[in-house]
Amino acid sequence: MSMLQVKNVSKQFGGLAALDNVNFSVEKEHIHGLIGPNGAGKSTMFKIISGFSSPTAGSIIFNDSSITGLKSSRIAEAGIIRTFQQTTLFHEMTVFENVLIGTHNSSRTNILSALIGSDRKRQQSAKNHAMEAIRFMGLEDRMHQIASELPLGSKRALVIAVALSAKPRLLLLDEPFAGMNPEETNTMMALTEKVRQSGITIILVEHDMKAVMGLCDRLTVLNFGKVLAQGTPKEVRNNPEVINAYLGGGKST
Amino acid sequence: MELLVQTMVNGIIQSGFYALAAVGLVLIFGVMKVVNFAHGELTMVGAYSVWFLHAQNDMPFLLTVVTAVVLVAMIGLLMERFLFRPMTDSPLGGLICSIGVLFVLQVAATLVGGEGPSKQVPPPYEGTLVLFDMLRIPYQRLFSFAVAATTLGLLWYFLTRMRIGWALRAVAQDREAASLQGINSNRMSMIAMGVGAAMAGLAGALMAPLTNINPHMGHNVIITAFIVTIVGGVGSLPGAVIASVLYALFHTFVTTYFSGTIATISGLVIMVLILIVRPSGILGKRVTE
Amino acid sequence: MLAKHRTLMTIVLILAGLLILPHYLKYHQQDFLIFLVVNVLVVASYRLVTLTGEWSLIHAVMMGIGAYTSGMLTKFLDFSFWISLPLAGVVAGLTAALLSFPLFRTTQFYFLIGSFAAGEAIRLSWIHFIRPFGGTSGISALPSPELLGIDFLEPIPYFYLTLAIVTACLVILYRIEKSRIGLTLHAVHWQAPLAESVGINTWNYRTLAFTTGSMFVGIAGALKVHYIGTVTPNQYGIGFMVFILIWLIVGGYKTFYGAILGVIILSILDEMFRELEVIRPAVYGAVLILFILYLPDGLESLPQKIASRIKGASPKGSHS
Numbered sequence: 106m107s108m109l110q111v112k113n114v115s116k117q118f119g120g121l122a123a124l125d126n127v128n129f130s131v132e133k134e135h136i137h138g139l140i141g142p143n144g145a146g147k148s149t150m151f152k153i154i155s156g157f158s159s160p161t162a163g164s165i166i167f168n169d170s171s172i173t174g175l176k177s178s179r180i181a182e183a184g185i186i187r188t189f190q191q192t193t194l195f196h197e198m199t200v201f202e203n204v205l206i207g208t209h210n211s212s213r214t215n216i217l218s219a220l221i222g223s224d225r226k227r228q229q230s231a232k233n234h235a236m237e238a239i240r241f242m243g244l245e246d247r248m249h250q251i252a253s254e255l256p257l258g259s260k261r262a263l264v265i266a267v268a269l270s271a272k273p274r275l276l277l278l279d280e281p282f283a284g285m286n287p288e289e290t291n292t293m294m295a296l297t298e299k300v301r302q303s304g305i306t307i308i309l310v311e312h313d314m315k316a317v318m319g320l321c322d323r324l325t326v327l328n329f330g331k332v333l334a335q336g337t338p339k340e341v342r343n344n345p346e347v348i349n350a351y352l353g354g355g356k357s358t
Numbered sequence: 359m360e361l362l363v364q365t366m367v368n369g370i371i372q373s374g375f376y377a378l379a380a381v382g383l384v385l386i387f388g389v390m391k392v393v394n395f396a397h398g399e400l401t402m403v404g405a406y407s408v409w410f411l412h413a414q415n416d417m418p419f420l421l422t423v424v425t426a427v428v429l430v431a432m433i434g435l436l437m438e439r440f441l442f443r444p445m446t447d448s449p450l451g452g453l454i455c456s457i458g459v460l461f462v463l464q465v466a467a468t469l470v471g472g473e474g475p476s477k478q479v480p481p482p483y484e485g486t487l488v489l490f491d492m493l494r495i496p497y498q499r500l501f502s503f504a505v506a507a508t509t510l511g512l513l514w515y516f517l518t519r520m521r522i523g524w525a526l527r528a529v530a531q532d533r534e535a536a537s538l539q540g541i542n543s544n545r546m547s548m549i550a551m552g553v554g555a556a557m558a559g560l561a562g563a564l565m566a567p568l569t570n571i572n573p574h575m576g577h578n579v580i581i582t583a584f585i586v587t588i589v590g591g592v593g594s595l596p597g598a599v600i601a602s603v604l605y606a607l608f609h610t611f612v613t614t615y616f617s618g619t620i621a622t623i624s625g626l627v628i629m630v631l632i633l634i635v636r637p638s639g640i641l642g643k644r645v646t647e
Numbered sequence: 648m649l650a651k652h653r654t655l656m657t658i659v660l661i662l663a664g665l666l667i668l669p670h671y672l673k674y675h676q677q678d679f680l681i682f683l684v685v686n687v688l689v690v691a692s693y694r695l696v697t698l699t700g701e702w703s704l705i706h707a708v709m710m711g712i713g714a715y716t717s718g719m720l721t722k723f724l725d726f727s728f729w730i731s732l733p734l735a736g737v738v739a740g741l742t743a744a745l746l747s748f749p750l751f752r753t754t755q756f757y758f759l760i761g762s763f764a765a766g767e768a769i770r771l772s773w774i775h776f777i778r779p780f781g782g783t784s785g786i787s788a789l790p791s792p793e794l795l796g797i798d799f800l801e802p803i804p805y806f807y808l809t810l811a812i813v814t815a816c817l818v819i820l821y822r823i824e825k826s827r828i829g830l831t832l833h834a835v836h837w838q839a840p841l842a843e844s845v846g847i848n849t850w851n852y853r854t855l856a857f858t859t860g861s862m863f864v865g866i867a868g869a870l871k872v873h874y875i876g877t878v879t880p881n882q883y884g885i886g887f888m889v890f891i892l893i894w895l896i897v898g899g900y901k902t903f904y905g906a907i908l909g910v911i912i913l914s915i916l917d918e919m920f921r922e923l924e925v926i927r928p929a930v931y932g933a934v935l936i937l938f939i940l941y942l943p944d945g946l947e948s949l950p951q952k953i954a955s956r957i958k959g960a961s962p963k964g965s966h967s
């Protein structure tokens with residue numbers, strides 16, 4: 106059984122069908138690419154999977170149970186963590202605080218235990234866990250820097266560190282390589298692969314074809330809200346429709 | 359039956375004031391994203407101007423109305439230029455500035471008019487129109503309503519039929535996109551604030567002969583304007599006008615049959631209920647995300 | 648560690664000073680001191696509400712709810728002050744929790760206006776329903792607390808009582824802010840979508856801050872009302888709400904002690920400029936405007952600002 110199944114999902118914005126009867130499924134511990142030109146509906150798909158938006162029709166099945174229409178925080182608790190297309194961070198806070206907030210699910214507390222300090226063990230293990238995520242993403246030297254002052258590569262790494270500290274089972278990455286130079290992209294690709302090796306399933310939205318082709322096990326191509334093609338990177342690359350509509354249409358940024 | 363019709367007419371006439379005040383508030387919020395808490399005080403200044411110039415110093419009524427409008431528009435422009443514009447990135451900052459202005463204007467009014475009881479302006483248009491032997495409408499009210507309605511009509515023409523009105527709406531919709539199209543958004547803010555304040559001043563000037571004038575009269579005005587704005591849908595001018603009529607009718611009826619306080623309390627409760635079931639108001643677009 | 652000790656020492660010294668201070672004050676100055684201590688709790692609790700970035704305009708009314716609750720329980724139902732005091736907090740907190748359902752369906756502008764409307768509706772009800780709220784003139788001749796034969800009617804004992812309760816409340820508020828919960832509230836403020844994405848239920852946390860802040864201001868209301876012995880609707884109107892805003896902004900809303908600093912300095916200045924009378928509100932209005940324009944982070948940020956001026960270093964971009 107697939108980890109995530111997207112079944113007949115549609116999303117209307119007024120007259121515009123941002124998603125139109127989309128079906129695909131994601132296997133455990135795969136990196137699943139979701140590609141397509143700008144405006145194809147990729148970010149909308151992420152919003153729907155993560156509960157930030159509800160579909161007009163269709164359903165999302167995660168590990169055999171429907172998560173359609175649940176609140177975003179509930180879906181995050183279930184283990185689906187998304188990142189945002191813009192580099193979204195707690196910009197005013199330090200790297201460590203950012204990641205610490207990410208551990209919410211395993212460290213939440215109530216006022217009473219916070220006051221009398223009975224949750225100390227829990228908070229300590231959250232801190233350890235946050236440290237792990239920071240080391241995993243190679244940010245330990247920047248621990249106490251303010252997020253807004255980081256270089257782009259580190260910001261992106263922090264975005265993923267925050268997501269990792271929330272203990273995802275399925276991670277949704279929205280254009281993590283956008284605006285990076287080739288060197289930064291290579292580092293980030295290695296990190297993404299490392300995340301998968303640690304047992305986390307990933308759905309990747311990305312325009313950088315080198316990264317997509319290099320990382321993904323399977324691809325789903327969206328165009329105007331419809332699934333244009335699915336398959337391994339090789340199959341998709343050779344699909345004439347895809348070449349026509351997308352890959353052939355010049356280099357995407 | 360008589361009371362019913364009379365109350366209805368009173369309500370409709372009342373709606374003219376509500377709409378003038380609310381539409382200005384909506385316009386300012388729409389274009390500048392600032393909640394002008396001093397809006398009621400702008401109305402109060404309008405009323406005070408009429409009291410001071412007309413009742414105290416015998417200036418002709420119509421001239422004082424015009425003077426009041428110009429004066430309040432000037433205050434609005436100063437607020438835009440020196441308070442709201444530097445606070446463009448911080449909507450809360452604008453709101454807090456307007457609270458500061460609220461106090462300054464109240465004190466200014468106290469200094470001009472002195473403390474003591476509320477002031478009255480003798481109505482310059484005397485007499486009452488009697489219709490069908492039962493409806494009684496004082497000419498003063500009729501005049502105020504006519505001016506309010508005409509002004510709203512002109513505003514509608516300005517916003518929908520003139521290029522500059524179109525630019526104003528473009529800024530209200532998306533400030534950045536409008537800037538990209540070459541619209542000077544600072545200028546639009548000045549226009550919105552000028553027009554919005556002028557309308558508040560007009561409401562106050564027209565109200566002056568019909569109400570008790572004191573430095574705190576703005577409080578009721580702002581409560582009414584908030585209710586009307588939320589019920590009509592923030593950012594929707596037609597919504598604000600329709601909500602003004604509905605709320606004025608509602609308020610007048612409840613005041614006539616129960617009491618003014620009950621009317622205001624239920625208005626506030628309705629407003630909170632609207633926030634629950636339809637935060638975007640009766641005419642506002644539903645916010646999707 | 649050293650800094651921590653120094654802070655602790657400062658606090659102990661301030662408390663010690665406060666303990667002996669009233670004995671050197673005139674009667675009306677003792678009054679002033681009691682109100683000041685109560686108002687410290689008012690702003691500190693308001694700050695908790697604003698931590699999630701939602702500025703409510705109902706805090707003054709919440710204080711009134713505490714005042715009416717405690718006043719009515721002690722006067723009409725003969726409750727002891729020691730029971731009505733926590734109940735004042737509970738009733739204000741419950742009211743906030745109930746209001747969260749409509750109010751937090753929205754944020755920012757809508758929340759602000761919604762909270763203002765809800766507050767006015769409550770306040771107008773006190774005016775309108777003469778039974779049991781007493782209308783415009785409110786309820787008076789409220790009993791003062793008593794414990795172990797000590798009558799807390801006189802200013803000095805009442806001051807000690809207030810100081811003890813307010814200090815306890817401040818410790819709790821401070822610990823909440825410095826705990827995991829405080830961090831989460833900041834997260835909700837700065838980047839609600841990201842907070843949601845890692846499992847934070849932002850609605851719950853906004854409600855939590857609003858409810859807890861209201862609870863503490865309810866307690867402040869009870870403390871105030873049993874000292875002056877009267878409660879009226881106009882004590883808790885938009886006028887008082889504006890004072891709370893001014894204290895917070897002038898002091899600096901970004902830190903715990905900034906807010907407290909604001910209420911202390913402004914109250915003392917206010918006391919010194921009593922003869923301004925009529926124009927006092929205008930002075931307040933002008934101060935509010937000047938601060939928001941030129942010192943938006945409040946007095947608390949002043950030392951840092953001066954330091955960076957002197958060093959000639961470029962001022963750090965401190966707010967977004």
Ligand SMILES: Nc1ncnc2c1ncn2[C@@H]1O[C@H](COP(=O)(O)OP(=O)(O)O)[C@@H](O)[C@H]1O
Nearest residue numbers: 118123142143144145146147148149150646647
């Ligand atoms: N909140 C929204 N309201 C209206 N239209 C939207 C909204 N979000 C996205 N869209 C539209 O849906 C389409 C898909 O957008 P998106 O999912 O962001 O595309 P992608 O991420 O593939 O570039 C676009 O046409 C976009 O304009």
Ligand SMILES: [Mg+2]
Nearest residue numbers: 147148149190
């Ligand atoms: Mg996108």
